[in-house]
Amino acid sequence: xxxxxxxxxxxxxxxxxxxxxxxxxxxxxxxxxxxxxxxxxxxxxxxxxxxxxxxxxxxxxxxxxxxxxxxxxxxxxxxxxxxxxxxxxxxxxxxxxxxxxxxxxxxxxxxxxxxxxxxxxxxxxxxxxxxxxxxxxxxxxxxxxxxxxxxxxxxxxxxxxxxxxxxxxxxxxxxxxxxxxxxxxxxxxxxxxxxxxxxxxxxxxxxxxxxxxxxxxxxxxxxxxxxxxxxxxxxxxxxxxxxxxxxxxxxxxxxxxxxxxxxxxxxxxxxxxxxxxxxxxxxxxxxxxxxxxxxxxxxxxxxxxxxxxxxxxxxxxxxxxxxxxxxxxxxxxxxxxxxxxxxxxxxxxxxxxxxxxxxxxxxxxxxxxxxxxxxxxxxxxxxxxxxxxxxxxxxxxxxxxxxxxxxxxxxxxxx
Amino acid sequence: xxxxxxxxxxxxxxxxxxxxxxxxxxxxxxxxxxxxxxxxxxxxxxxxxxxxxxxxxxxxxxxxxxxxxxxxxxxxxxxxxxxxxxxxxxxxxxxxxxxxxxxxxxxxxxxxxxxxxxxxxxxxxxxxxxxxxxxxxxxxxxxxxxxxxxxxxxxxxxxxxxxxxxxxxxxxxxxxxxxxxxxxxxxxxxxxxxxxxxxxxxxxxxxxxxxxxxxxxxxxxxxxxxxxxxxxxxxxxxxxxxxxxxxxxxxxxxxxxxxxxxxxxxxxxxxxxxxxxxxxxxxxxxxxxxxxxxxxxxxxxxxxxxxxxx
Numbered sequence: 001x002x003x004x005x006x007x008x009x010x011x012x013x014x015x016x017x018x019x020x021x022x023x024x025x026x027x028x029x030x031x032x033x034x035x036x037x038x039x040x041x042x043x044x045x046x047x048x049x050x051x052x053x054x055x056x057x058x059x060x061x062x063x064x065x066x067x068x069x070x071x072x073x074x075x076x077x078x079x080x081x082x083x084x085x086x087x088x089x090x091x092x093x094x095x096x097x098x099x100x101x102x103x104x105x106x107x108x109x110x111x112x113x114x115x116x117x118x119x120x121x122x123x124x125x126x127x128x129x130x131x132x133x134x135x136x137x138x139x140x141x142x143x144x145x146x147x148x149x150x151x152x153x154x155x156x157x158x159x160x161x162x163x164x165x166x167x168x169x170x171x172x173x174x175x176x177x178x179x180x181x182x183x184x185x186x187x188x189x190x191x192x193x194x195x196x197x198x199x200x201x202x203x204x205x206x207x208x209x210x211x212x213x214x215x216x217x218x219x220x221x222x223x224x225x226x227x228x229x230x231x232x233x234x235x236x237x238x239x240x241x242x243x244x245x246x247x248x249x250x251x252x253x254x255x256x257x258x259x260x261x262x263x264x265x266x267x268x269x270x271x272x273x274x275x276x277x278x279x280x281x282x283x284x285x286x287x288x289x290x291x292x293x294x295x296x297x298x299x300x301x302x303x304x305x306x307x308x309x310x311x312x313x314x315x316x317x318x319x320x321x322x323x324x325x326x327x328x329x330x331x332x333x334x335x336x337x338x339x340x341x342x343x344x345x346x347x348x349x350x351x352x353x354x355x356x357x358x359x360x361x362x363x364x365x366x367x368x369x370x371x372x373x374x375x376x377x378x379x380x381x382x383x384x385x386x387x388x389x390x391x392x393x394x395x396x397x398x399x400x401x402x403x404x405x406x407x408x409x410x411x412x413x414x415x
Numbered sequence: 416x417x418x419x420x421x422x423x424x425x426x427x428x429x430x431x432x433x434x435x436x437x438x439x440x441x442x443x444x445x446x447x448x449x450x451x452x453x454x455x456x457x458x459x460x461x462x463x464x465x466x467x468x469x470x471x472x473x474x475x476x477x478x479x480x481x482x483x484x485x486x487x488x489x490x491x492x493x494x495x496x497x498x499x500x501x502x503x504x505x506x507x508x509x510x511x512x513x514x515x516x517x518x519x520x521x522x523x524x525x526x527x528x529x530x531x532x533x534x535x536x537x538x539x540x541x542x543x544x545x546x547x548x549x550x551x552x553x554x555x556x557x558x559x560x561x562x563x564x565x566x567x568x569x570x571x572x573x574x575x576x577x578x579x580x581x582x583x584x585x586x587x588x589x590x591x592x593x594x595x596x597x598x599x600x601x602x603x604x605x606x607x608x609x610x611x612x613x614x615x616x617x618x619x620x621x622x623x624x625x626x627x628x629x630x631x632x633x634x635x636x637x638x639x640x641x642x643x644x645x646x647x648x649x650x651x652x653x654x655x656x657x658x659x660x661x662x663x664x665x666x667x668x669x670x671x672x673x674x675x676x677x678x679x680x681x682x683x684x685x686x687x688x689x690x691x692x693x694x695x696x697x698x699x700x701x702x703x704x705x706x707x708x709x710x711x712x713x714x715x716x717x718x719x720x721x722x723x724x725x
Contacts, residue, residue, distance in 0.1 A: 037703075072568050282438075284436075297448045336593050393592075407589070
């Protein structure tokens with residue numbers, strides 16, 4: 001059994017929470033008392049029907065307003081897979097929360113209301129999903145029950161979406177007609193849509209291959225912590241604890257440490273105190289080297305494969321997340337990349353992306369909440385990075401406001 | 416993991432428990448790397464027991480580089496307290512215990528009285544005082560997102576202001592595995608390495624790792640108070656009235672909290688395998704079955720968290 005993390009995105013009232021509720025309900029992942037609580041809450045709201053969205057809307061203000069504000073995580077499993085579902089808000093002002101959820105997802109489900117077709121939020125969420133490098137996208141054309149389960153409507157929307165997808169770098173796309181409310185094509189095949197011969201949602205989620213999405217070519221390991229027990233029997237022990245971001249490390253490999261560019265050889269690899277011959281992404285491990293090298297938290301150990309870029313100049317796509325302050329050229333921030341933090345300043349904004357048609361708008365002075373743009377940064381010290389589109393783990397970075405300490409930007413580095 | 420000997424990357428494909436473990440250990444190391452004075456909140460319950468094992472693994476062969484902290488309401492199960500002391504000694508970690516009783520006296524707090532009175536909420540005061548006393552900048556906790564709907568929304572690194580408060584509407588975006596633990600003096604972060612684990616994952620892990628547990632997790636005979644369909648362990652400090660019935664039952668506890676608000680389940684399960692089998696078959700959630708404090712309102716946990724609770 002492995003784990004699949006997926007995000008559900010779409011416009012307000014497209015039925016995201018209902019879809020998750022349906023998956024939980026039909027895979028029997030809702031327990032009796034939880035269902036009873038939802039039944040009770042649905043009754044006090046007075047519409048009689050069980051509102052499956054109440055299973056994921058956890059905050060008081062969400063239940064009061066009937067909308068999802070923040071990302072909710074839900075867990076269920078089938079015999080083959082453990083699923084972590086990430087329910088992202090649909091409202092435009094909460095787009096940054098979608099970015100948050102998407103950053104860790106293997107797959108995105110984008111919901112489209114069959115009555116509305118492709119809307120602005122569909123474009124925005126698809127752009128974010130593709131920019132964040134989510135390898136698999138499933139478009140759920142929802143509320144098919146409200147368009148009489150019409151094949152024509154579905155085909156029209158599918159065609160329209162395909163046009164949009166062609167502009168984005170979507171690797172694996174699947175389009176499924178569903179009704180989350182009625183349960184059509186979610187877990188069970190729909191009798192109401194005999195014209196659809198493809199997979200159901202759950203079948204696809206259970207079988208999509210995510211193992212091959214990992215970059216196993218370029219070996220990268222960010223040092224989180226240096227283990228030095230300094231006891232009598234472990235007097236000289238010096239282990240570099242971290243997680244393999246990408247690639248594979250083997251005992252005997254020649255490695256280079258960044259940013260110092262010193263080289264050494266792997267003497268030993270340990271996984272929680274046990275010696276192993278090799279480790280691969282995304283495993284946590286401890287690496288011991290043959291020679292004395294000056295390494296501390298924030299350093300990157302690079303092994304076989306291509307070397308990372310070592311530079312103070314960074315070009316990146318950014319999603320701006322601060323609702324209080326704008327990003328302006330000349331502003332300074334803390335950049336967190338891997339386990340390192342370094343000061344940086346914004347050298348320029350190359351363009352902002354118009355999310356309705358993906359056009360690149362130039363002569364941009366500043367970025368507001370939820371803007372997507374390409375920016376140029378200069379860091380105080382060189383950092384060792386890879387292009388995000390080929391190496392998600394070592395191409396991701398965040399910007400932190402230096403006075404409030406809040407995370408204000410999500411960066412996807414280009415190389 | 417059928418062929419551990421093979422060294423090809425395919426054979427190293429991680430099973431879901433390996434993935435969860437690896438992620439939790441990554442988080443533990445981030446806490447140790449990013450903060451000056453972290454602490455691990457340890458109650459002797461299964462979730463914090465799992466945290467201790469993960470911390471041991473994260474820093475092996477070194478020792479756990481932070482203290483274990485217990486906020487003791489004085490209403491804990493004696494078995495859990497005994498286990499707590501044994502475990503701290505076993506892993507060679509420093510154990511800090513602070514008593515809610517002392518906070519009540521020092522601050523003249525009004526203790527809830529009467530039926531279903533619990534010191535559970537008062538723990539917040541002692542916790543915040545302890546954080547101040549030792550200047551802890553990070554507290555590692557065993558909360559899981561599957562437990563409760565407010566927790567389902569909480570970040571892994573959950574920022575708390577100088578009053579220890581959680582503001583669900585102003586959570587920091589948490590992107591990739593880049594945890595932002597930057598804070599100003601007086602603020603702190605609660606860190607939850609097993610956020611993505613379910614109750615069953617915790618049990619499966621304890622079974623796989625053969626971690627010893629306090630005896631109350633297994634079937635035993637005990638004098639119980641039968642109240643509103645819940646079974647509470649009998650103790651002197653629990654207020655009882657005429658409608659309460661004292662019965663002797665064969666029970667086990669699914670969670671270990673305060674005796675005043677933790678209900679038992681009737682069970683014959685006396686081994687970890689039997690407990691796991693029972694939990695797989697149950698149709699009632701952990702908190703729904705065992706936490707009387709959460710049965711009170713729809714937003715009970717959210718309100719406690721906003722006030723600085725774990």
